[in-house]
Amino acid sequence: MSDKTVDLRSDTITLPTEEMREAMAQAPLGDDVYGEDPTVNKLQELAAEKVGMEAALYVPSGTMGNTCALLAHSNPGDEALFEEQAHMYYWEAGAYANVAGLAARSVAGQHGVVTADQIHENVRGDNPHFAPLSVVCIENTHNNYAGHAWSVEEVSAVSAACREHDLKLHMDGARLFNAAVAMGVEAKEYTQHVDSVMFCVSKGLSAPLGSLLCGSNEFIEEAYRMRKRLGGAMRQAGVAAAAGIVALEQMVDRLAADHAVAKGLAEGLGAIEGVEVSFSPRPTNILKVDFAALGWSAADLVAKWKERGILCNPRPPHGARLVANRHVGLQDVGYVVEVTRELVG
Known part of the structure; x- marks a missing residue:
């Protein structure tokens, strides 16, 4: 050996940097279930600003963030549409079904990228035999396709198709900032076209744990309830959130x-x-x-x-x-x- x-x-x-460890040791704390942890609040505000959305929710993992999004965007018995190799469809223990109560269909993307035409083709008419499609999920970057990054234009086109059919569009952006850096754009250039996005601070950004789920105020209010349902409510979580702040401020470039x-x-x-x-x-x-x-x-x-x-x-x-x-x-x-x-x- x-x-x-x-x-x-x-x-x-990746392990936390020395700056992260210092921030964690010095973080002001409170009870986040009461909304009183100032460090968690700061991280959530920073995350929302980074993606150009109204609000954000700190969750322990990306899988929990994605599951909260499905629960907030849909009702049990609805249907979700995924790319066939997507992490949410393939690697998250079937949470779309066994937690969110959703049926699912998948489409084959080119390097994991689905098209507006595929959205149109997979919207079925109102029929009691079919589970109603309510949410489309895309992944950027796409893990199973060797970290392929979407273009902003591709996201925009899928978004327009979803709007036409009154569908919610969620982005599993676990490595969103990798995509933004690779494509030379700001993360918010992608996320202006989606209803919600989850990104991790615990991957290349090097925080020890945690992800952020972002969207409108109304969406995050519902996602907060879903996080509680899943056992994701945390108390003095600023100890970990402090590293997430350093991650977003120092580790993206x-x-x-x-x-x-x-x-x-x-x-x-x-x-x-x-x-x-x-x-x-x-x-x-x-x-x-x-x-x-x-x-x-x-x-x-x-x-x-x-x-x-x-x-x-x-x-x-x-x-x-x-x-x-x-x-x-x-x-x-x-x-x-x-x-x-x-x-x-």
């Missing part, structure tokens, strides 16, 4: 460094014979690799790399997902590429 570790499993492994690391990995690994790399046309900090041509299984790949201190998450049958993050630098790219060359032989 190598003494060196290059952890590419996720950007969720540096996401470009993670994107550069991902690009270096894609180029270096892609140059090795037998290694197939999936890198988004609008890349951010995620890539996928496939070793099928070498006859390696995903388990083989994970084990071989782990022996040399390189950690990743498997993507069976023959691949893995790599996620650049603050603890992996350009110098580590060379190590990963050289080790892989040695292993491939």
